[in-house]
Amino acid sequence: MKVIHTARETQTKVLAFKRAGKKVGFVPTMGFLHEGHLSLVDLMRTISDVVLVSIYVNPTQFGAGEDFNKYPRDLQRDLDLCMAHGVDLVFVPNNLEIYPDDSSTYVVEEEVGNGMCGNSRPTHFKGVTTVCAKLFNICQPTFVALGQKDAQQVVVLKRMVRDLHFPIEIVVGPIIREKDGLAMSSRNAYLDAKQRKEALLIYQSLQTARKLVEKNGTNHVERVKAEALQVLTGGSHLRVNYIEIVNRETMSPESEIVRGRSLLAVAVWIDQVRLIDNFCF
Numbered sequence: 001m002k003v004i005h006t007a008r009e010t011q012t013k014v015l016a017f018k019r020a021g022k023k024v025g026f027v028p029t030m031g032f033l034h035e036g037h038l039s040l041v042d043l044m045r046t047i048s049d050v051v052l053v054s055i056y057v058n059p060t061q062f063g064a065g066e067d068f069n070k071y072p073r074d075l076q077r078d079l080d081l082c083m084a085h086g087v088d089l090v091f092v093p094n095n096l097e098i099y100p101d102d103s104s105t106y107v108v109e110e111e112v113g114n115g116m117c118g119n120s121r122p123t124h125f126k127g128v129t130t131v132c133a134k135l136f137n138i139c140q141p142t143f144v145a146l147g148q149k150d151a152q153q154v155v156v157l158k159r160m161v162r163d164l165h166f167p168i169e170i171v172v173g174p175i176i177r178e179k180d181g182l183a184m185s186s187r188n189a190y191l192d193a194k195q196r197k198e199a200l201l202i203y204q205s206l207q208t209a210r211k212l213v214e215k216n217g218t219n220h221v222e223r224v225k226a227e228a229l230q231v232l233t234g235g236s237h238l239r240v241n242y243i244e245i246v247n248r249e250t251m252s253p254e255s256e257i258v259r260g261r262s263l264l265a266v267a268v269w270i271d272q273v274r275l276i277d278n279f280c281f
Contacts, residue, residue: 001083003090007098007138010091014052014140022049026141028132031055032072033081036176036184040145041085043173052139053082054091056098060106061127067272072189091139098134107133107164112251113156116265117276120241128153129160136166144168149175149183151265151278155251175277177203183277190273198235199270205231205243206279209264213281219257221245224264232268241267241274248280257281 004010014024025044029037044051055078062068075092082090106126113125136144144161146154154172161168176184181203182196191199205228212218212227225243232240245254248263258281265278 001079001087001090003079003092005092005094005097007093010052010089011138011140013089014050017050018140018142023142024048024050024052024140025143025145026135026139027051027053027145028135029053029055029078030057030071030186031078032074032186032189033078034176034184034186034188036147036149036173038081038085039176040147040173041082041087043171044143044145045086047171048143050088051086052089052091052141053087054093054135054139056091056093056131056135058098058127058131059095060099060130061124063121063123066121067187067190072186091135098131106130107160109156109160109163112159113152115152115246115251115253116242116244117152117267120267125153125156129156132157133160133164133166136161136168141168144170145173146170147173147175148280149185149277151248151263152251155249181207183275185275187273187275191270195237195270195273198237199275201232201235201238202266202268202275202277205229205266206264206277210279210281213257213259221254221257224257228264228266232266235270237271239269241269243267 025048027040057071059068107129108126109129118125158170180200182199208231209224209228212224229243243266245262245264247254254262262281263278267276
């Protein structure tokens with residue numbers, strides 16, 4: 001496994017692989033890897049000849065007062081996990097490599113990122129699209145693996161890839177959960193025992209909604225949202241940021257629940273920790 005710190009060397013190596021006819025699978029991460037990330041690495045291994053992982057905590061996708069400075073970091077642990085999962089290249093840039101001092105170019109998606117996380121974190125997706133456009137140009141992948149947990153981000157990046165004609169196929173991996181149902185997230189490391197217990201209400205709310213739709217045949221958006229919200233109100237540490245039912249391809253609000261199309265998306269605060277999850281009906 002080769003660890004690279006510069007954009008130039010990364011691009012040079014990847015282009016050499018591609019000239020040799022090899023397919024490159026790319027997993028962009030902010031590090032502090034967990035089984036969700038590693039499932040994407042394993043997925044890329046099945047369809048690619050070369051697997052490339054980036055580890056970079058991107059400052060532009062954090063808003064004022066958010067957790068950029070305390071975001072969990074453990075590079076050696078991440079590299080050990082990459083090695084164990086057969087990663088070929090790891091790109092670990094510093095900030096100046098991605099954002100030169102006089103950097104003045106940004107990428108903005110103006111439709112599917114507007115609601116939900118776009119409302120509560122208005123600069124977030126601008127940071128995501130900008131850094132991913134840079135990483136896609138540097139890493140020149142054939143495939144990019146993204147996780148379904150970040151459902152709105154997936155749709156934003158699919159739209160960017162389509163609109164800007166990146167020659168990339170985005171592959172979406174399923175949400176990976178702890179045994180008790182909590183969606184895996186690097187931010188789970190922030191939770192103490194009481195907060196961790198209350199975080200399970202997120203998964204329980206999704207299961208309540210799933211039962212209403214799948215077993216009871218309900219397709220009424222407001223009823224399903226209300227029942228899921230009722231579950232979330234059971235926590236003393238938990239505050240609901242949003243709960244929405246949207247079209248999974250466009251992120252536009254649904255007027256009724258359609259199996260195979262509708263998605264329930266939830267974002268909550270557990271004290272100062274923000275967590276998201278979703279379920280596709």
